[in-house]
Amino acid sequence: MQLKKINIGKLHTENNIFLAPLAGYTNCVFRSMCFSLGAGLTFTEMVSAKGLCYDSKNTKELLQLPPEYAGLNAVQLFGSDPYFMRKAAESDELSGYDIIDINMGCPVPKIFKNGEGSALLQDIPLASRIVGEVAKCGKPVTVKFRTGVDKNHLVTRDFALAMQDAGASLITIHGRTRDKIYSGPVDFDQIASAKAAVSIPVIANGGVFSVADADGLMDKTGADGIAVARAAMYDPFIFCALSGTPVPDKKAVIKKQIGDTFSLFGERFATVYMRKMLAFYIKGMPGASAIKMKLFRCADRGEIEEILNGLNF
Ligand SMILES: Cc1cc2nc3c(=O)[nH]c(=O)nc-3n(C[C@H](O)[C@H](O)[C@H](O)COP(=O)(O)O)c2cc1C
Structure with missing residues (x-):
């Protein structure tokens, strides 16, 4: 383009x-x-x-x-x-x-x-x-x-x-x-x-x-x-x-998104929002539905980050 x-x-x-x-x-x-x-x-x-x-x-x-x-x-x-x-x-x-x-x-x-x-x-x-x-x-x-x-x-x-x-x-x-x-x-x-x-x-x-x-x-x-x-x-x-922007480390980018969302919007909103976003990002990945189930049980930032750490982008 x-x-x-x-x-x-x-x-x-x-x-x-x-x-x-x-x-x-x-x-x-x-x-x-x-x-x-x-x-x-x-x-x-x-x-x-x-x-x-x-x-x-x-x-x-x-x-x-x-x-x-x-x-x-x-x-x-x-x-x-x-x-x-x-x-x-x-x-x-x-x-x-x-x-x-x-x-x-x-x-x-x-x-x-x-x-x-x-x-x-x-x-x-x-x-x-x-x-x-x-x-x-x-x-x-x-x-x-x-x-x-x-x-x-x-x-x-x-x-x-x-x-x-x-x-x-x-x-x-x-x-x-x-x-x-x-x-x-x-x-x-x-x-x-x-x-x-x-x-x-x-x-x-x-x-x-x-x-x-x-x-x-x-x-x-x-x-x-x-x-x-x-x-x-x-x-x-x-x-x-x-x-044509070089693709950065995807996990690092998403981790920053999680961090910024939690610090700017607070725990409650950020937990729900980032669970939703991660569920989008994993679409099409092997095992996506099982990961999604786990995601929607996440209660805080730590649990969401743990799932992110285990993903292969
Ligand atoms: C969940 C969702 C929320 C949307 N919110 C807005 C909005 O706030 N303002 C707007 O102009 N369009 C909104 N749209 C329309 C999109 O900006 C866009 O026009 C539409 O999705 C078509 O583009 P796409 O085929 O790239 O998705 C929304 C679309 C979706 C799916």
């Missing part, structure tokens, strides 16, 4: 391979790890603009910044009220973030019914107002969206143009409709039609699980870069393969 920096407003990313937002997973430690493995830009998981404005403790925990330099910091907000979206973007909690990304692709019924996430694909004027209002915060605004709510309502090109006109500095397009959630083929043509129409960078997303997938997505869409989501949960070292 052809590597290049991406300009987002006046900012430049390290390269054009991004870690897409993953609710429940892309915390600051994971983002930092993926950056060190070759991701050019990473995003927080989606954070509620209203939750932020109403001072929710849970929301603020999602906004911790990486423990060490991890490139530009991009936060993803969701919401449908332009006023709250701008207020959140301008809040002190986001002062350490360089880029504000707006979620216009989340398919989850609770979000959709609230008129948020992918529901905004059905209301281009409102989506544009949100971008215009958030852009007033002075930071570059990016938008992540899908191709439409279903195959009878494809909006990719029009939506891309509207976001650009409203002031977005980059768009990420997940090449699936809302009703497909995360399954089915990625619609390369839809992404290509948006890429041909706009002058801001376009990042293609969906279905990258190998270097060949990444090359295919780039070739078939003409996009400027790609965003990887699920593959990174199972194998964050995919960023090494995609970016």
Whole structure:
């Protein structure tokens, strides 16, 4: 895959391979790890603009910044009220973030019914107002969206143009409709039609699980870069393969992830989270199901590290 920096407003990313937002997973430690493995830009998981404005403790925990330099910091907000979206973007909690990304692709019924996430694909004027209002915060605004709510309502090109006109500095397009959630083929043509129409960078997303997938997505869409989501949960070292970064000692990297997660997020969260992550990392290994059973009985950091020590990567 052809590597290049991406300009987002006046900012430049390290390269054009991004870690897409993953609710429940892309915390600051994971983002930092993926950056060190070759991701050019990473995003927080989606954070509620209203939750932020109403001072929710849970929301603020999602906004911790990486423990060490991890490139530009991009936060993803969701919401449908332009006023709250701008207020959140301008809040002190986001002062350490360089880029504000707006979620216009989340398919989850609770979000959709609230008129948020992918529901905004059905209301281009409102989506544009949100971008215009958030852009007033002075930071570059990016938008992540899908191709439409279903195959009878494809909006990719029009939506891309509207976001650009409203002031977005980059768009990420997940090449699936809302009703497909995360399954089915990625619609390369839809992404290509948006890429041909706009002058801001376009990042293609969906279905990258190998270097060949990444090359295919780039070739078939003409996009400027790609965003990887699920593959990174199972194998964050995919960023090494995609970016040409030498593969480090995998156990040492995961051990650091465990250490940083425990020190930043506390015992309870870290135990559950790292059990889950290790269960992803061992997928496909011989004896994975027995190891998984043992993992889910781990009660503390020591027990998790003991399992890690016995693994063969
Ligand atoms: C568990 C999970 C959580 C996700 N959370 C978010 C999110 O917070 N914001 C977002 O824009 N997309 C979210 N997504 C969508 C991904 O960013 C991505 O668009 C989608 O998974 C397709 O990419 P992939 O085929 O590389 O996984 C999530 C996906 C999964 C599987």
